[in-house]
Amino acid sequence: MKVNSEEPISKPDLYVLARVIKVLKERKSLKRTSLATATGMSYDRLVKYLDWMSDKGFVNFNSDDEVLLTKLGNETYDRLVNWILHYVGKVRFPKFSD
Amino acid sequence: MNEDNLSSKMSEFMTALDQVKKYREIVASLTDFTIMILGTIVAAISFNNFMRLHSLFITADHGQNIFAYFLFFAIFPAGIIAAVWRVRQRVKSVKPSEWKTTLNEGAAGALKLIQELEWDNIFSSIRYAKLGFFIYGIAKILVYWGIATGALYVLNWGVQWLFHMNMDLFLVVALALVVVVFLNRNDLRKRYEQIGRLDWLLWELRWFESEFRGADFEA
Numbered sequence: 001m002k003v004n005s006e007e008p009i010s011k012p013d014l015y016v017l018a019r020v021i022k023v024l025k026e027r028k029s030l031k032r033t034s035l036a037t038a039t040g041m042s043y044d045r046l047v048k049y050l051d052w053m054s055d056k057g058f059v060n061f062n063s064d065d066e067v068l069l070t071k072l073g074n075e076t077y078d079r080l081v082n083w084i085l086h087y088v089g090k091v092r093f094p095k096f097s098d
Numbered sequence: 099m100n101e102d103n104l105s106s107k108m109s110e111f112m113t114a115l116d117q118v119k120k121y122r123e124i125v126a127s128l129t130d131f132t133i134m135i136l137g138t139i140v141a142a143i144s145f146n147n148f149m150r151l152h153s154l155f156i157t158a159d160h161g162q163n164i165f166a167y168f169l170f171f172a173i174f175p176a177g178i179i180a181a182v183w184r185v186r187q188r189v190k191s192v193k194p195s196e197w198k199t200t201l202n203e204g205a206a207g208a209l210k211l212i213q214e215l216e217w218d219n220i221f222s223s224i225r226y227a228k229l230g231f232f233i234y235g236i237a238k239i240l241v242y243w244g245i246a247t248g249a250l251y252v253l254n255w256g257v258q259w260l261f262h263m264n265m266d267l268f269l270v271v272a273l274a275l276v277v278v279v280f281l282n283r284n285d286l287r288k289r290y291e292q293i294g295r296l297d298w299l300l301w302e303l304r305w306f307e308s309e310f311r312g313a314d315f316e317a
Contacts, residue, residue, distance in 0.1 A: 018206035
């Protein structure tokens with residue numbers, strides 16, 4: 001099922017995207033209201049993100065209208081982790097003593 | 099597993115920034131430190147002047163004189179201890195690891211922490227931290243030098259009284275500096291190394307900031 005919203009998001013906040021995926025990874029399937037509570041987002045904002053994520057194929061909806069994470073969504077999260085690690089991992093932090 | 103690696107790397111990242119905040123606080127507390135040291139000197143001079151004035155009108159016995167001398171010399175260590183304590187308290191007031199809850203969110207938390215970093219502020223903090231580390235080190239040496247000079251002066255006075263041997267004042271001051279530098283050699287080495295590490299951190303973070311800013315994640 002596709003969610004309609006007035007102003008679709010063009011470029012998502014990666015932090016929000018990661019949170020939504022993380023919650024779905026842990027909880028498997030959730031109603032939109034529960035997902036909004038779990039991610040600490042407003043319902044309207046979440047709906048816009050779900051719309052965008054659904055377009056990209058990261059989530060889909062089951063017959064009970066619950067949100068499910070797709071394989072692609074799962075892989076995207078892993079890619080995101082690797083992407084951050086690619087940059088953070090290259091930084092060599094000195095050890096400071098007190 | 100990669101998420102664990104990310105959390106561990108981000109922990110290193112944020113711990114290094116916590117340390118910078120602590121060093122930055124040293125710079126901020128230098129004003130307090132200077133005021134307290136100057137206050138101590140003013141208090142000691144005022145006390146000395148008061149005692150001189152007092153002696154014009156009232157003749158103190160031997161015991162009272164010794165007590166007055168003790169008070170005069172106690173002002174310096176008391177002031178110095180208070181000033182160093184003040185710096186330490188301010189550094190301790192920096193709360194470390196406040197980012198741990200955010201980092202528990204995994205990649206999302208890591209992203210949030212990176213997004214919220216104020217890079218200009220971080221770079222300026224590192225520069226100030228370097229300066230603060232250097233100035234605080236010099237200030238500590240100067241203060242210890244003052245104490246050592248005072249102590250050696252008293253010792254010299256005792257030796258002169260007992261054995262009628264006198265050491266030149268210039269020698270007393272120079273010897274005090276040598277003693278202080280020798281006793282603080284580890285602290286000086288540590289300070290030099292920390293400044294080098296701060297430089298290293300500055301370069302690493304500059305690289306990260308420019309790379310990450312230009313990067314774009316294709317979802």
